[in-house]
Amino acid sequence: MLLQGYLLSAAIWVPIAFGVAVLAIGNDRNPLPARWTALAGSVLGLAVCIPLWTGFEPTAAMQFVELASWIPRFNVSYHLGVDGISMPLLLLNSLMTVLVVVAHWEVITDKVGQYLGAFLIQSGLINGVFAALDAILFYVFFEAMLIPMFLIIGVWGGPNRVYAAVKFFLYTLLGSLLMLAAFIYLYIQSGGSFQILDFHKLPLTMTAQVLVFLAMLMSFAVKVPMWPVHTWLPDAHVEAPTGGSVILAAITLKIGGYGFLRFNLPIAPDASHYLDTFMITLSLIAVVYIGLVALVQTDMKKLIAYSSISHMGFVTLGFFIFNEEGMLGGMMQMISHGFISAALFLCVGVLYDRVHSREISSYGGVANRMPVFAAFFVLFAMANSGLPGTSGFIGEFVVILGTIKVSFWYAFLAATAVILGAAYNLWMTKRVMFGEVANEDVRALEDVNARELVFLALLAVAVIWMGVQPKPLGDVMSPALQELLRHVGQSKL
Amino acid sequence: MNTATFSLATLAPAIPEIVLAFLVLTLLVMDAFLAEEDRHVTYWLAVLALVGTAALTAYTVGRPTVVTFQGMFVADLMSQVLKVATLLTVAATLVLGRTYLAARGLLSGEFLCLAIFSALGMMVMISAHHFLTLYLGLELMALSQYAMVALQRDSARATEAGMKYFVLGALSSGLLLYGLSMIYGATGSLELTRVAFAIEHNQANRILAVFGLVFVVSGIAFKLGTAPFHMWVPDVYHGAATPATLMIGAAPKIAAFAFVMRLLANGLQGMTADWQQMLAVLAVASIALGNIVAIAQTNLKRMLAYSTIAHMGFLVTGILAGNDNGYSSAMFYLVAYVIMTLGSFGMILLLSRSGFEAEELDDFKGLNQKSRWYAFVMLVMMFSLTGLPPTAGFFAKLAVLQAAWEAGFQPLVVFAVLMSVIGAFYYLRIVKLMYMDAPACEITLEPRADARWLLSATAIATLALGVLPGPLLDLCARAITASM
Numbered sequence: 002m003l004l005q006g007y008l009l010s011a012a013i014w015v016p017i018a019f020g021v022a023v024l025a026i027g028n029d030r031n032p033l034p035a036r037w038t039a040l041a042g043s044v045l046g047l048a049v050c051i052p053l054w055t056g057f058e059p060t061a062a063m064q065f066v067e068l069a070s071w072i073p074r075f076n077v078s079y080h081l082g083v084d085g086i087s088m089p090l091l092l093l094n095s096l097m098t099v100l101v102v103v104a105h106w107e108v109i110t111d112k113v114g115q116y117l118g119a120f121l122i123q124s125g126l127i128n129g130v131f132a133a134l135d136a137i138l139f140y141v142f143f144e145a146m147l148i149p150m151f152l153i154i155g156v157w158g159g160p161n162r163v164y165a166a167v168k169f170f171l172y173t174l175l176g177s178l179l180m181l182a183a184f185i186y187l188y189i190q191s192g193g194s195f196q197i198l199d200f201h202k203l204p205l206t207m208t209a210q211v212l213v214f215l216a217m218l219m220s221f222a223v224k225v226p227m228w229p230v231h232t233w234l235p236d237a238h239v240e241a242p243t244g245g246s247v248i249l250a251a252i253t254l255k256i257g258g259y260g261f262l263r264f265n266l267p268i269a270p271d272a273s274h275y276l277d278t279f280m281i282t283l284s285l286i287a288v289v290y291i292g293l294v295a296l297v298q299t300d301m302k303k304l305i306a307y308s309s310i311s312h313m314g315f316v317t318l319g320f321f322i323f324n325e326e327g328m329l330g331g332m333m334q335m336i337s338h339g340f341i342s343a344a345l346f347l348c349v350g351v352l353y354d355r356v357h358s359r360e361i362s363s364y365g366g367v368a369n370r371m372p373v374f375a376a377f378f379v380l381f382a383m384a385n386s387g388l389p390g391t392s393g394f395i396g397e398f399v400v401i402l403g404t405i406k407v408s409f410w411y412a413f414l415a416a417t418a419v420i421l422g423a424a425y426n427l428w429m430t431k432r433v434m435f436g437e438v439a440n441e442d443v444r445a446l447e448d449v450n451a452r453e454l455v456f457l458a459l460l461a462v463a464v465i466w467m468g469v470q471p472k473p474l475g476d477v478m479s480p481a482l483q484e485l486l487r488h489v490g491q492s493k494l
Numbered sequence: 495m496n497t498a499t500f501s502l503a504t505l506a507p508a509i510p511e512i513v514l515a516f517l518v519l520t521l522l523v524m525d526a527f528l529a530e531e532d533r534h535v536t537y538w539l540a541v542l543a544l545v546g547t548a549a550l551t552a553y554t555v556g557r558p559t560v561v562t563f564q565g566m567f568v569a570d571l572m573s574q575v576l577k578v579a580t581l582l583t584v585a586a587t588l589v590l591g592r593t594y595l596a597a598r599g600l601l602s603g604e605f606l607c608l609a610i611f612s613a614l615g616m617m618v619m620i621s622a623h624h625f626l627t628l629y630l631g632l633e634l635m636a637l638s639q640y641a642m643v644a645l646q647r648d649s650a651r652a653t654e655a656g657m658k659y660f661v662l663g664a665l666s667s668g669l670l671l672y673g674l675s676m677i678y679g680a681t682g683s684l685e686l687t688r689v690a691f692a693i694e695h696n697q698a699n700r701i702l703a704v705f706g707l708v709f710v711v712s713g714i715a716f717k718l719g720t721a722p723f724h725m726w727v728p729d730v731y732h733g734a735a736t737p738a739t740l741m742i743g744a745a746p747k748i749a750a751f752a753f754v755m756r757l758l759a760n761g762l763q764g765m766t767a768d769w770q771q772m773l774a775v776l777a778v779a780s781i782a783l784g785n786i787v788a789i790a791q792t793n794l795k796r797m798l799a800y801s802t803i804a805h806m807g808f809l810v811t812g813i814l815a816g817n818d819n820g821y822s823s824a825m826f827y828l829v830a831y832v833i834m835t836l837g838s839f840g841m842i843l844l845l846s847r848s849g850f851e852a853e854e855l856d857d858f859k860g861l862n863q864k865s866r867w868y869a870f871v872m873l874v875m876m877f878s879l880t881g882l883p884p885t886a887g888f889f890a891k892l893a894v895l896q897a898a899w900e901a902g903f904q905p906l907v908v909f910a911v912l913m914s915v916i917g918a919f920y921y922l923r924i925v926k927l928m929y930m931d932a933p934a935c936e937i938t939l940e941p942r943a944d945a946r947w948l949l950s951a952t953a954i955a956t957l958a959l960g961v962l963p964g965p966l967l968d969l970c971a972r973a974i975t976a977s978m
Binding site for chain 2: 071072073074112137140141142144147148151152155156162166167174175178179181185188189
């Protein structure tokens, strides 16, 4: 095959190249060329990712590796590679990009070229984040990604978009600059290497490990987001356009989780064990407290945003109990949450495009007017509360299974989130979907069109497929996670 | 000293300076005979003289180091690279500022010749190997600049800025001279190699030399515009006509860097431990003050002035590492900074027109609706000043921070990093105004194509250096090694 050996580069640069092209041909009077180019770019971007899945060997080693010298003076290299942890995330991102392009079609009419260009460029950068094996390369993608998201929220978002965009940007920047300082430290300690895999092997004292851990924690905790640095997320989500919310929830939050697995745990294993109670406490606060906060939201997007934070709490909980179930469950939860949160935000988008309100109280009895849509909505809401047979069940169940091995009370608290999740999801569904038709706006609703049906059906298939057949995904992830666990089990002191 | 060996060959290393001096004198005479409507001839000849001299200097790049005029003048790789950068920067300043100057009646032979004279002064500074040549170059540069700021006679603001600049500049020159005289007293020489030799072999009066060093560093801090010697920067940046601001803000920083290198790294390297501490104070104060005070500014030129103070703090952070790694990182920072300054002030010039200064932040509102490309140019400049990849500003920050960390200034690095987040806020505000607000007034763009192309080139260069910084980093490293 033509791209053999350069698949990861293609996954990064194809969307970016198409993004630049879309920026160039973007024209508000005739947005169709930009739209079709963007669609072609996103589909092509997904197509080059498929061989990553089909050609993946179920081992812990880095695969599809590309290595070239980039900045010889600092020994920085263009080093790409994926393992079972990063490959599914990369695939998820490429898939979401296609959905975002499809979802924008009739909705965004202002500066279409810039909107789509920003998404495609961001998609390529995110693929870079997951594929980079050099810390500086990682950092470049990690930070550059902020720029398109800042613009997406700030330009196409809701009324309070500027505040949300600036808050999002500054929170994330603070975290990542501290991580940069940690990278510089590791570079000097390792005698001049920015290779992430060299960092993994680097012996460090306990103090150094704790400091490095905390610096990186600042960066990834903001991204996840963990309590108490989560406050940017509800603002950003509520104000972002639908596509922005989808990418934020489905992908950028996962970068935080990915960062823990790629950086915190293997680089500072002793500090990770030392600080595990701290991390578990923060995770459980997120799971329980934020679950309660979600319960009282009156804005659908805010509700889903808070539920995202609560679900990501499961992810960090799973990572820091240091057993295989926890790790695997956390990863499963990340992928599953990618599908479910994207689907829910798209559902809210479908309603918002028709009624222009995100308030739960503006709706009621939608199922009478939009039966097909209601079926999807109920499915995704149930998946979000962890119904067996959907992907949402797998992650939460496996994490709880792992947690109970460590402590009954941790597992008990984590399990309350399942109840809370069912409560806020079902309550929202009841108020929005069922009952009498609430007002004239709802009476005027029309059911989903073919375009909306495509993305909702695609996500429904993904959610159910992962719910009944999680094994293929587990097989891909397990070797890398077992290797990581073995590595974290060895002290670096 | 043997004075009988004068031959034309000893002039060879200084040929670019000699050619430029000859050209500017010719231009000065010629301009007097040109009619007012032929003034553009002077402008084109001035640009041509600068670019031609840059080409001539570029032709000499790679020749081995030569010290001539009995140790007063050195031509090495660092001086060649920095001279090319200086000359091109001054030429770019003239191209970007042309419409602005013409609209305000400032595009006269005086302004153009003063610009070239100041470039000549910078070249002399860059190649100086002796306290006297250093000072001569410095004063030629500074005097031309005082005049350029004050040239806008009918503007009270410009005159005030010129006065402030002159008085404070003279004070700092005095401090510098006082310090140099003490070092002369301590070491018995004005020539850099001999000064370095005397200090290294303990032949100098240490206390006197350290005392002199304090004054020298204060003088340097004035010229760089680092806190707490920064007071003139905001007022002069704000008061001067924008092209004059650019003349002060861009190229002279290159000369000032060379000046610091020659004095501290070459001449006083035996006292590295002493000046490292002083520079650390300057760096912390500049980075903190520049970033925090910039937030309160509503005038873009003042904001960029405070941003300059912060950036000079970062430059000093690289220098204070006190080794080749630090110096070459600082040199990279310098080049990146100069390109960003050209770009951001170039944008102010692009939006300015006759009778309208686009220097308030609100003048940038809604720029994206008027011109997507120039909004993008400004976006690149702002994110590069923030230090975000993939722009030159990121690798510049990375380079100086890792050098300072390696040299043992870890707390300074963490402090600088935290302050960068504060800095991000005000750069972000410009992006917000351009992309997220509706236009507050009608926006017109500079009509001249050459200025537009040049401005676009600065954005492309910023991005190119952010993607492939390797070659320039290597060049800086070689230049610094050659100058040591």
